[in-house]
Amino acid sequence: MNLSEYILNDIKPLSSTDKISDLQLLFNQLTFSHIPIKDQNDVYIGCVSENDAHCFKGSEVISDIAYSVEGFFVREETNWLDVLEAFAQNHTNIMPVLNKNNKYLGYYELNDVIGLFNETPFFSANGGVLIVEKGIQDYSFSEISQIVESNNGRLLGAFVSKHENDLAQITLKIGNTGLNDIMQSFRRYSYNIVSGHEEDTYLEGLKERSDYLKKYLDI
16 A cells, blocks of 8 residues: 555744744644644654644744653655554654655555545445454464464454453454354364444343243243
8 A cells, every 4th residue: 555645735834033922823724733843954854733732822933942842753655554553653644754864754544544444444444344352362363363264254354452450452453254153163172252333142042041931030
């Protein structure tokens, strides 16, 4: 997936010699969480957040608040998953892009990268979503793939969506088949089924028996 065509240049970095009031004005005109900053030699030095910009006097210059500049960026060859991770880690909706010589090329906008993610088979292909849970030290993606494929399923994507209390939740996108047989196999391998977005006949059967027992005890 080539991201280079999504590099934007409509907003140029401000200079470290510009006033804070220029930065504040730009934030008032845009919906960006950060604005890129360059030094007097046109070298990218980092970003200033909107929250920080509004904490300073407009008469100051940006170089006076250098300690608040955040130095995050990605390279033009950085893959889209790492770009998405950089957005999340830095709590930003704009990501400066530098080449291997540290030249500022422009920026990515978060919505564009998320849009690319939504076009992947994980989201766009037909299939069911299944969330399974197992001990962090006990699950393996090779085992997960084997369970899905042994039930004639096609694994369209998988990622660890949660870590908590020594348990890992893995979200799966599965095509080609219903989820019920796959759920039963995961249970046999000691996975807990957190969520399955198709009918789970095992749980339905338990519910029916529970309802029957409740009616019997109420007689």
